[in-house]
Amino acid sequence: AQSVTQPDIHITVSEGASLELRCNYSYGATPYLFWYVQSPGQGLQLLLKYFSGDTLVQGIKGFEAEFKRSQSSFNLRKPSVHWSDAAEYFCAVASSGNTPLVFGKGTRLSVIA
């Protein structure tokens, strides 16, 4: 069964600094990969997704992610963090088109001035 690991439970960055959130997955073939963001008291919002093709994926709010098959990773990046980016970020994987998403435990991002 597929699994997702987000090694960092909590990350704090300064506003304007760059950000990288790590995600590693366990699955034999190329999975479907997603990043979601959740603000306090809210549901999850899809930031970006990867199925195939270009390994660098652009998403909303200035986020991007890079799929690295050799490392089984799908790390999320942003060049300059804004205070409004403070939230919890979830990486998710699905093994095929109609299997349920499996989520990582999430990384909480704090942004300081």
Next chain:
Amino acid sequence: KAGVTQTPRYLIKTRGQQVTLSCSPISGHRSVSWYQQTPGQGLQFLFEYFSETQRNKGNFPGRFSGRQFSNSRSEMNVSTLELGDSALYLCASSRTDRQRDGYTFGSGTRLTVV
């Protein structure tokens, strides 16, 4: 267009009672999935419905059940509530049953069991 609507937003129930949560997907979306979110276990898949048929089911006891109506609205029911059922229950809808379309999540129903 309207997003995924979950009602109620907050609920307090007593141990042993039962509860029904409702989810109205985005218009035109035929797939509805339910997730339970807790601080300890994170996001765990409950079940998925597509065109009124349960397509996938997570590893939850039979006290958790769901259904989908012909208008794609979905309900989930939890019987004989336990303290451990306290969680945020999230509903997500998708246009098809294919993951490539991505899910749109509702804001959730916060269930507290006392």
